[in-house]
Amino acid sequence: MFFQSWSDFFNMGGYGFYVWLSYGVSMAAIVGLIVQSYRGKKTILAEVKRELAREQRLQANKTRGGL
Numbered sequence: 001m002f003f004q005s006w007s008d009f010f011n012m013g014g015y016g017f018y019v020w021l022s023y024g025v026s027m028a029a030i031v032g033l034i035v036q037s038y039r040g041k042k043t044i045l046a047e048v049k050r051e052l053a054r055e056q057r058l059q060a061n062k063t064r065g066g067l
Helices: 005-015 014-063
Strands: none
Touching: 005 014
């Protein structure tokens, strides 16, 4: 589509509000999913580290004749 000016581009033939709102909502959803993914990754890695440390402690107690 060809626009005569930047104002026409942002107005989008009278539908600019809906067009830019949809872009904004989509971008917010994508950014939210990225943030949620990074936080989830961080949480899962912390749980894995904690579980590995627990298994190492249990193995150490087993070799020392503990519980």
